[in-house]
Amino acid sequence: MEGSIVEALAGLSSIGKGLAYGLAAIGPGIGIGIVGGKALEAMARQPEMAGQIQTTMFIAIAFTEALALLGFVLTFLI
Amino acid sequence: MNPLDLLPGKIEELVHELSVLPYNDMHATGPVTEPFVLTNYVVWGIVSLVVVIALFVAVANREKKQMRLALETGEATALAPAGRLAGVMEAGVEFIRDMATDVIGEKDGPKYVPLLGTFFFMIVLSNFIGLIPGGKAWGGAFGGAVALAGISWIVFVFVGFAKNGAFGYLRSLVPSGVREMALPARIGLGGFIFLLEFVSTFLVRPLTLSVRLFANLYAGHVILGVFAAFVSLFFPFVESQLGWSAGGVGVGAVSLVFLVLMYAFELFVAFIQAYVFTILTAVYIQSSVHASEH
Numbered sequence A: 001m002e003g004s005i006v007e008a009l010a011g012l013s014s015i016g017k018g019l020a021y022g023l024a025a026i027g028p029g030i031g032i033g034i035v036g037g038k039a040l041e042a043m044a045r046q047p048e049m050a051g052q053i054q055t056t057m058f059i060a061i062a063f064t065e066a067l068a069l070l071g072f073v074l075t076f077l078i
Numbered sequence B: 001m002n003p004l005d006l007l008p009g010k011i012e013e014l015v016h017e018l019s020v021l022p023y024n025d026m027h028a029t030g031p032v033t034e035p036f037v038l039t040n041y042v043v044w045g046i047v048s049l050v051v052v053i054a055l056f057v058a059v060a061n062r063e064k065k066q067m068r069l070a071l072e073t074g075e076a077t078a079l080a081p082a083g084r085l086a087g088v089m090e091a092g093v094e095f096i097r098d099m100a101t102d103v104i105g106e107k108d109g110p111k112y113v114p115l116l117g118t119f120f121f122m123i124v125l126s127n128f129i130g131l132i133p134g135g136k137a138w139g140g141a142f143g144g145a146v147a148l149a150g151i152s153w154i155v156f157v158f159v160g161f162a163k164n165g166a167f168g169y170l171r172s173l174v175p176s177g178v179r180e181m182a183l184p185a186r187i188g189l190g191g192f193i194f195l196l197e198f199v200s201t202f203l204v205r206p207l208t209l210s211v212r213l214f215a216n217l218y219a220g221h222v223i224l225g226v227f228a229a230f231v232s233l234f235f236p237f238v239e240s241q242l243g244w245s246a247g248g249v250g251v252g253a254v255s256l257v258f259l260v261l262m263y264a265f266e267l268f269v270a271f272i273q274a275y276v277f278t279i280l281t282a283v284y285i286q287s288s289v290h291a292s293e294h
Helices: A002-045 A047-075 B003-018 B041-072 B084-103 B109-130 B142-171 B182-235 B246-289
Strands: none
Touching: A002 A047, A047 B084, A047 B182, A047 B246, B003 B182, B041 B084, B041 B109, B041 B142, B084 B109, B084 B246, B109 B142, B109 B182, B109 B246, B142 B182, B142 B246, B182 B246
């Protein structure tokens, strides 16, 4: 009886780990999509600004990605 | 025998292969825990540093020699790159210099080109070494990524305090608009924003910088390893003694194609991660240099 509870708890913690990263990745996934799409739009409108837009895009992606990375770290902490 | 039964063993082998081990004892059980052990990651990290230094010293010497020769003979080749390798390296250095002046500014940027250049070339080379079977990427071990992010952290915190003074740097964490509000809002809202900005500047920045590099490289290596394991398990007569079967050959062939595609993608990731690490360091330095302006 006790053994099965321990096993169940281990299983639940694995599910929690999966959920922690999975849920943390949803928002940044959408966010990076928006950043990339808008950057593409801007580059199509003004190709001469492509270099600068790309630099800014990478910076914005890095900040958006930070949230997913926090979830990734949390996965190991649970 | 079902090849999938062998897969867990393969994954275990893969994780062991990617863990931090003494460089001369690949069969050690478990990762190294005691300090001051020459590990496989340290050895390959030193290799990538030495290669970067050797490349730059060699090219710089050739450029100097050509410059002197051109000045003596009066030929117009003084500013041309000395050979094909020098051309590539010059393009790389120019790339870093443009990044520094674009992000940090015309005046303060050039001072940080050596730091950013060392970061970029060391990380990109060590990432490529990590893609050679047997080689290890310095950022592929979490400690290595933390060390790189730690250097970046020390630099931008030091620059922030040196340029703005201890009080000025901490004060600049709160936006100027909030600082000019009436007293209760200034303390309440200002204190809240200060706490948020403090955590995000001093804790989250180095954390994300190191985790980004580590997670991308580690995940990439695991994906390559899993596809390689699938190829060796499913192709008949390689490892599982599967014998001829259409399914085995099919899965093996698809895995092989994906392995090659993912390898190409990892080459791209190796470059992109070095670029992102460098440009984020530049952005953080910029926010420290110009802290008093916002």
